[in-house]
Amino acid sequence: MVRESGNEAQRPFWSGRPVIDCDLHNEVPSLEVLRPYLADHWCDYIEESAFRGPDADDYPKGAPTTIRPGLEWEGEVEGQLALMRRQVLDPLQVEFGVLDCAYRVQGVHDPELAGALASAINRWQAEHWLDRDPRLRASIVAPTQSPVLAAREIDRWGADARFVQAVMPVRSLIPYGNRIYDPIYEAAARHDLVVGIQFGGSPGHPPTPSGWLSTYLEEYAAMAQVFQSQVTSLIVEGVFDRFPDLRVSLIEAGCTWMPSLMWRLDKEWRGLRRDIPWVKRPPSDYIRRHIRLTLQPVDAPPSGKQLLEVIGQLDSDEMLMFATDHPHWHFDRLEEAFPAGLSDSLARRVLADNARSFYRL
């Protein structure tokens, strides 16, 4: 499946191949832009309480991973979109780009306010992003800490084909395999939507099983483990048995850790499957069937050979989906956004085919 091929290096990876970018960030520049979509009650509440937005800081404003150094960050939509077009959509001739808005309504304790903000964001996404560029697709922002309200929000947009997934932050109050989230999965199933799990979130408890980390670097690195916990939960707590058609994307999770998790979960399952009799097949089988990973950040080993080994260890050519994670900084030149040395057929799958079938594009 993974093969070195001779003349691969000569031409850029996107040349002659369709490209779908599964992780582009559209940032809500400030609460101001949401006001037109909020009821008077919430506008007054925000004014009087001086609420400035969710208590979250997944992407510190000036951190290089948030926005590559030297880029002019133009906060308004026109500026963001112009940058996205100039740096990704146009040069890669992107066929579809999936927006993953990371505004953390899930960190707002008041579920009604969280729901109102989510609705406002989705209307803003539709009017200011989707209406402006036909290549764009978007993710429904929903108050997933309150699954019934989240399902209502998903239903609101389910008929708009430009929304291709519902997005939830990887850091949840309780893991996503728990049955309390079933209304969300039912709604996703009703509208044949992907559920995306994305880097970040601020549920209020520590980001690790051993407390709060001192620096952003540590929290950034540790986010991969939270993804590992969510994958474990989704399988072990039976979500894919209750929703056999559910598709879950892991967004900005890194991907090289996945083979080691598959091996570990399969071993845990062999030892403890008696406790979870509804899980009939090895966890790695559920992972390959239901879960996809966006490509950047790759967290690649220093050697290209080892990266190909790890991609091979997934034992699937369907799991990776290309993404630039724009405007976050993971590579310096576009040419570096994609691993060298994949066979042409695997490269095509990763660049577009996998996302096309997963997102039904």
Add this chain to the structure above:
Amino acid sequence: MATAATTRQASTGGKKSRLEVIDCDIHNIIPSNETLYKYLPERWRRHHQQFGLRGHLGGYYPRALMNAARHDAWPPSGLPAGSDLEFMREQLLDAYDIRYGILNCLYGAGGQLNLEYGAALARATNDWQIAEWLEPEPRLRASIIVPYEDGDLAAEEIDRVGDHPGFVQVLLLVRTNEPLGRPKYRKIYRAALRHNLPVGIHFGGAGAGPITGAGWPSHYIEDHGGMPQAFQAQVISLVCEGVFEQLPSLKVALIEGGFAWMAPLMWRLDHGWRKLSEEIPALRLPPSTTIRKHFWFTTQPMEEPPQPRYFRQLLEQLDADDRMMFATDYPHWDFDSPESAVPSGLSRELRKKIMSENARSLYGLD
């Protein structure tokens, strides 16, 4: 005893040079409060009787088997699994001809919310280990139990028993209240270094929050399978907080944490470190360099990729031929046998390192 040894000989086909075995993770269990009372002073004995253990509640998942022990590890004496030295000799040390075994007692001294009480329990546990395990059995070594949430009390206990030849490591559990790179734990590492001891971090414990960064899961398999995530967080913290740049001779053994996740973690940390270097300018070395120098691993539960070649790739990526150490985890249900746990296809030289040499050198055994 003789029967087990004979069976073993037969199963290895009578080859003349069997590899020596050092088992880096054996659990000795305090059988009862009566045993504990022999080693606790009156003040804490009373406290123990009146109030008992108090740790972080709410994180209990019933384990697959009672005490997480193998069915066959319950001794005929009626004592709990892991608490009967005679039976441990027969079932483990003699049966597999183990040269040295490292005891990691998991009695909950370190997780006590009352830190003074935790310190008293740690002292009692260590004195019990000396009297009832190390003195009667020359093949055993032990880890020093410490009240690790208080650096001063922990250092005091390390200084008290650290020069006893039977103790070869200071033991922490992977789920601590704060990540182990935080300054409050630094005194423990300094004390360990004073006595030339490595620090072991073992599966288990109960931190101040849920077992996952995404909240409390529902099943034991998520608690058990979540521990590797806790280990990863501790590696991140120890490396990024500059502990090893400050204490360059510190060595850390990750016990029962798995190891397949380590290479991808090194890559992710190196990537983040390059991009976010401005946040921690004092961290001069790439995290992967620090990890290769300072972290050891025990093998149990052995990683089991579906293809033998994936295991070889994994070892090559990990670059830890000198830092991987065999362990059985006796008497727990997920025991790895010295005869069959290490995958075939490794060179004899590497097997030898894993089965004994790496542990011999880390723990200073002869």
